[in-house]
Amino acid sequence: MGEMTSYRLSDFILFSQATYFRQFELYNQAIWPLHLVAILFSCVIIFALWKKPAWAGRIIAGLLVVSWCWVAWAFLYERFYKIHLVANWYAMGFILQAGLLTWYGVIKNQLNTFVTSQSKTFIGSGLLFITFILYPLIPFMSGRSWLQFEMFSLAPDPTALATLAILFIYKSPKLLYVVPLIWVLISGVTLLSM
């Protein structure tokens, strides 16, 4: 495996930017009308964070678990893996995050206390707004086909960003930050390397 050290991450980005974004277009066409379910997920999360019912943390964690699992299977493994040889590893990372959210969020109910820091709440809420509302508009704003939009619960980047936003708003176990942060790093490097 010594040869592996002679590779750089960009050596594994063996697809063009056009091909990458086109995957989202094909994916969106293939999974319609699941977008309506994703919108429903977003609405439930916003409602739960706003009204703060007792069940909020568990429900939000449950929706995140479903989202991370869906993205791992439907996008990363079934679609992205066809053009990206390490996307199956990414899928495993997403499944791991789903497992962690199940354990800490659903089973142990550790997403049950909101942070007291106003700045953290502000950052978390802002990031959530950007992810839910602005992120799907990026293709339209950047002159690409609007069909290439990426939505929370369906695409990896907005799912990771929304998760980070929610972790910011709650007093969350630090371990839950690891996979989303690694994904943001990987995705950023991928976008820069294409």
Next chain:
Amino acid sequence: MKNQYNQSRRRFMQFLALGMSGSVGGLFNPRFSQANSTLISKPIPSSNEPIPVIGLGSSRTFNVGDDPVALDNVAKVMQHFFNAGGRMIDSSPMYGSSQPAIGYGLNKIAKTKDVFAVDKVWTWDAEMGTEQMEQSRQYWNIDAFDLMQVHNLVEWEHHLETLYEMKQQGKIRYVGITTSHGRRHDELEDIMKTEPLDFVQFSYNIVDREAERRLLTLAKKRGIAVIINRPFQRGDLIDELEGKPLPKWAKDIDCKNWPQFLLKFVVSHPAVTCAIPATSQLEHVKENMAACYGALPDKAMRTRMIDYVEKII
């Protein structure tokens, strides 16, 4: 008068290029015509089989997944490539869905028998090599590969043994080994000195000429055909030169644009057999294949090309 001068000069350049090729121990045999209509080929040293100096790479450009629109575009690019006289297409299991895309294209344009099929074995599990190569063959939808190479020197001792056996059994015709972007040249040099290779593949272009110092000289001396990958530095060179003026004397070597200029520089090296630029653009494959025609630069012209590019970059 000017046209006459240009024609004479062009013929002189062709004569020089022919002379230069002849002086390299029979490595060169470009088939020039008096005009631009004859495809330039060079012989593979181990067999003397001629191969056009421009091939087609598939890294990044053909990795399009199952996108039906992009797959049809791949077929169109390949069609233009073959129409312009191209033969060699190169791929690797590392290039995602490029192999199935090539298979789709070859089948669609009915060129499975005409292609000079080049692929690679790329696995750290020595036992998996044969299985991987068979999978690649099925993706390509061809009877057999012409050239099989060990990709980026991965497990090269084991894979080369397998490839020699396959060559003896008539399952492949040529054996090679590859590296890219200037990695591990020392190790590649050692392998070239000791192994009976037909082909070697590495990166070389007008601004990255490290390979000239040892690898190209050694290949010439050992009678190994050389395939050059990344002649445009993955497109970075084209981006840097975009908008900058092509020198007026580029027409003396029949270059109308930068891709042709850069490709002619690469394939005019006496030890280089062919270059394999990758593209998914129809216009680009036409531009690239035009470098297969007309005059090639001689040694003096190559120096002039380097000087010019280094001044404007």
